[in-house]
Amino acid sequence: MTKEASREQTAKAQADEGGRQARDDAQGKEEKEQRQPQRAEVSNYEIVSHYFGKAAERLDLDEDIASVLRSSYREVQVQIPVKQNDGKIHVYAGYRVQHNGARGPYKGGIRFHPEVDLDEVRALAELMTWKTAIVGIPYGGAKGGVNVNPKQLEEGERQSVARSFMDKIEKVLGPTRDIPAPDVGTNAQTMAWLMDEYGKLHGHTPACVTGKPIALEGSYGREAATGRGVVYMYREAAPLLDLKPSETSFVVQGFGNVGSWAARIMQQLGSKMVGVSDAEGAIHSEDGIDADKLGEIIDDGGTVTDYDGAEQLPPDDLIELECDVFIPAALGGMIHKQNADRLNARMVVEGANSPTTPAADDILAGNDVLVVPDVMANAGGVVVSYFEWVQNLQHFRWDEREVNDRLGRMMRKAFREVSARAKEGDVPLRVAAYEQGIERVVEAASTRGYLD
Ligand code: NAD
Secondary structure (H helix, E strand, C coil): CCHHHHHHHHHHHHHHCCCCCCCCCHHHHHHHHHHCCCCCCCCHHHHHHHHHHHHHHHHCCCHHHHHHHHCCCEEEEEEEEEECCCCCEEEEEEEEEEEECCCCCEEEEEEECCCCCHHHHHHHHHHHHHHHHHCCCCCCEEEEEECCCHHHCCHHHHHHHHHHHHHHHHHHCECCCEEEEECCCCCHHHHHHHHHHHHHHHCCCHHHCCCCCHHHCCCCCHHHHHHHHHHHHHHHHHHHHCCCHHHCEEEEECCCHHHHHHHHHHHHCCCEEEEEEECCEEEECCCCCCHHHHHHHHHCCCCHHHCCCCEEECHHHHHHCCCCEEEECCCCCCECCCCHHHCCCCEEECCCCCCECHHHHHHHHHCCCEEECHHHHCCHHHHHHHHHHHHHHHCCCCCHHHHHHHHHHHHHHHHHHHHHHHHHHCCCHHHHHHHHHHHHHHHHHHHHCCCC
16 A cells, blocks of 8 residues: 555545544535655655765664664554543554664654554654664654544543553653654643653653653743754854744744744744644745744634635645745645745745755755754754753753753754764765764764674
8 A cells, every 4th residue: 555545545444434523525525635745655765764864874883783874773553542522432553663772772752643653653753763873862763553533522522532541551661761752743731741650660751751841840941842852953054054043934834832832932033924834724924923922823713814814825835935944844745846946035044854855855956955854943842841851850940941052052052063074974964864874873883782
C-alpha cells in the first residue's frame, strides 16, 4: 500500500469511528481537503534516510557502522483501547521509538495525529538523535505518537488516551532512560497527565517528561522555546543575505505552537508577517498580520481565517507569497517537488520536522534559497526541555531570562559551528549539520565500546 493510500485509509478509519459532533459532513470534509496543500508522497523516513546517507558518504562512514546508525535501538508498538463518550471502545495504536542512546537518555516528543505511523515515528526519532548531538545536549533520540485525532476528542477522552499510552510504555521511560515532550497535537496539559500517570507507579518524578505546565515544575520559556530558537536561527542567518529584522517580511505555514511563537518573536524584532496558515485555511496582507492578535483568536478557539483585516487565499498558494523568510511550522513533506519552484522567499527556516523533501531541497538550492534545516533550526524546544530536566533534577527553578539567554547561546553556537563546517566543505547547512551530529554520535558510541 502506498503512503498516500495508507493515509487515506487512516483518515477513513477515523471518519468511520462515527458519531462525533465536531466532525465535518462528508462533502465539507472533501472540499476542505481539496483546499489544503498536498504533502509529498515521499515519507518522512525516506527524507531523513536520504540526508543521513548523503552525510555518511561524505564522512566515509563504514557501512557496518552506518547500518547501526540507520536502525532504531528499540521500537515499541502498543494497543490503546479507550472507552469514549459515545459508549464504544475505540482502539488506537501507540508508538515509542528509541533510535540511539549513545550520548545520553533518549529524548523526543509525543505526537497525537491521525496520520501517525511507525515509519513516521522512526524517522522523527532518528532526527532527534542528530538534533541533540548538533546542539550538544546529553541526550539520544526518540519519538512517540498515537494515531488519534485529538480535535475529535473531549478533554476527558484525550486524558484517557494519554494515561493509557503511558501505562503501556512506562517500562521503557524514566528520567535516566527516555524523556518525552510535547509535539503536534499534544501540549503542557498532556505532559501533566503523563507525569501524573508515571508518578502513580514510580512516585513523584517531574523529570520523567518535559514541556510540563509551570505549576508542575515546567520551565519558564519552554512553551515559546522552539519558536524562539527558530528566530535565533533567522538572526544568525540574516546577515548572510543582508536582511535586517526591521525590514524583513515573513510567512508562517502552520500557526500552532512553533509557528505562533516564531511569529510573535519575529514581530517583536520589527519584522512583518504577510501570510499565515493553519489546518483550516490561509490569509495574507501586505500591510501585515498582527501575530499577537491572531494568537488571541486561536487561543479562544478560532482559526486564522477568523482574523479581520486580511484576505483569504487557497492554502496551496501560501508558498507563492513574496517574502524574505518562509517558516514551515506544520507537518513534514509540505515543500516538495511539485511546489518548491513556486516558493517566493529568500530564506527558509524549518520550524517543522522534515518539511522539505530532497527533491525540493535541490530546487531551492538551484533558486539560491538559503535553507536553515530542521535538525538545527527547531532544536530550541529540546534545548529548553533539557534545561527543564536539569531544573527538575535539582528541584530548582531558573527565571525566564536565564532560560532564554542560555537558549540563545546554545543556538548561536550550533549555527556558527555548522555554518563554519558548511563553508569549509562548500556544502549546504543541512549536510554540514548532519555531518556534525553523526560525527558526535559515532564518537560517543565508539568511546563506550558500543561499536567494537
Ligand atoms: P501544533 O499542533 O501546535 O501546530 C501545528 C499547526 O499546523 C497547527 O496550527 C495546525 O492547524 C497546522 N497545520 C496542520 N496541517 C496543516 C496544513 N496542511 N497546512 C497548514 N497548516 C497546517 O504543533 P507544533 O508543536 O507547533 O509542531 C509543528 C511542527 O514543528 C511539527 O513538525 C513538529 O514536529 C515540529 N516541532 C515541534 C516542536 C515543539 O516543541 N512543539 C519542536 C521541534 C519541532
